[in-house]
Amino acid sequence: MTSRRQMFLTLALVLVGAALVLLAASRTWVTAALSIPDYPSVSVAVSGGDAAPLARAAGFVGLAGVLALVATRGIGRRIAGALVGLAGLASVVAVVLFWSRTGSVADDALRRAAAGVGGGTHATEVASTSWPVLALVGGVLVTVGGLLAAAGSHRWPSMGAKYDAPTTRRKSDADPWAALDRGEDPTTRD
Secondary structure, eight states: OOHHHHHHHHHHHHHHHHHHHHHHHTSEEEEEEEOOTTSOOEEEEEEHHHHOHHHHHHHHHHHHHHHHHHHOOTHHHHHHHHHHHHHHHHHHHHHHHHHHTHHHHHHHHHHHHTTTSOSOOOOSEEEEOSHHHHHHHHHHHHHHHHHHHHHHGGGSOOOOGGGSOGGGSOOOTTOHHHHHHTTOOGGGOO
16 A cells, blocks of 8 residues: 555544544433422433543544644654544543443433432433444544554655745745845845
8 A cells, every 4th residue: 555545544534533423422322311200300311522521522633633644744743643543542431431321421411400309310211322332433443543643654745845934944045035034135235
């Protein structure tokens, strides 16, 4: 596989994975209801961003990582790849932690919604959706893309020197723009 193709595949993995995490985080992950005699029924829907805020943050880091991988080169690109991989791993961990405490997430949301109702605020009905699975898949894609970038990005093409800061480019003494940069007037030269 050519280095350019590997770069585009890796960037696509990270981009698609981050988009999946952000899409899933914007959807409802769990619904819960509370029924107490002599009180109206209370129900809540908890989004992925509220249930696992780390997953949503990791999705944004993945998106920013795509830009960082394109704009950097050398060791900077490898560091960016490692950070993207860590963000993907954080998203996976956030989803797994959510699954381990779905009931307490539902109870906390009901406790906030049923403030003042009195009695126990343990959900009588809890239903999970499949959106966390999509966030998990997205997190795995971001992790794999970040690891590929950290391992193989030194072979990727980089942006040309015309994108470097002006101070890092060689300027000819005959270049009038270089003279202006040095504070000289190029029209008064002998």
